[in-house]
Amino acid sequence: MRHVVYSVAMSLDGRIAGPRGESDWIIIDPEIDFNAMFARFDTILMGRKTYETTRTSQGGSMPGVESYVFSRMLRQADCRGVTVSDDPSQTVSALKEQSGKDIWLFGGGVLFGSLLELGLVDRVSVAIIPALLGGGVPLLPDVQRQTQLRLLEHQLYAKTGTLTLEYAVTQKQRRAKQRS
């Protein structure tokens, strides 16, 4: 089955954007093969905020890639080139049942938290940028349970000291506070 992969760049202190959404701390290593990275996916999942950020700067969709935006506020008629859904559980479950390449959970952290709690995230793939932001958007906002991971691979990009790590989500049921 195709995987839902949360793939992002983060600072060592677990931030994916600065306090005002900054990404200027992300130093792109010239050895990273982004084409190969993108070729793994044919579907993108985004929360509303991430969509609105990317729509402003890039137009909101990529050729050959189906994009889904999760929001209770957005109307489909206002969002060309993407599919709007207010039901992540149903939509993502259905996508996983279809054949295709992997599914890129593009962000942000809130959508990651929601899908993680639904047990719908299979992989977490982070590029650790050698910086401490000291504030900003967390990789994962507060959620009510811990998740165990298994490290699948890691790679060093020595020119910038960027480390890419890919983990499998191995245990999806343990809650920080057990239900009684």
Place this chain on the structure above:
Amino acid sequence: MRHVVYSVAMSLDGRIAGPRGESDWIIIDPEIDFNAMFARFDTILMGRKTYETTRTSQGGSMPGVESYVFSRMLRQADCRGVTVSDDPSQTVSALKEQSGKDIWLFGGGVLFGSLLELGLVDRVSVAIIPALLGGGVPLLPDVQRQTQLRLLEHQLYAKTGTLTLEYAVTQKQRRAKQRS
């Protein structure tokens, strides 16, 4: 000159303890040589909360190691075996001028943030445990500036998927909000 090293275990989402201080998510890899790790240091720095946690469980000091606790509330007379200081800047600057082994900034994140803002941290050494906590004590709480790092070394402990990373603090002056 001896280095101040912030050396901690953290989850992939940048937490050093769970929401109630839990450390049960830290799976100790049998290949990690803690004796070698500890032998690097002869001095430990702690914030008050960390001190009170370790005092409860371990008595507050280790043989052959000088421990410093930073607090405006604690009184020296109540804290045997450690030196209490209310002036991290002066105390840590003086320690760095003395000869000796490296200095272990044991925690927590608040003390790390304070010393980082003072430009007194030289190394950040983290063991990334393959888990997402989704809440708890951050590696670095909110501070007003970004810090650039340089990756010095990394090592995989394959039995548990723990990665240890050591960074040099390379740039201490950049503030997230520039003073005008």
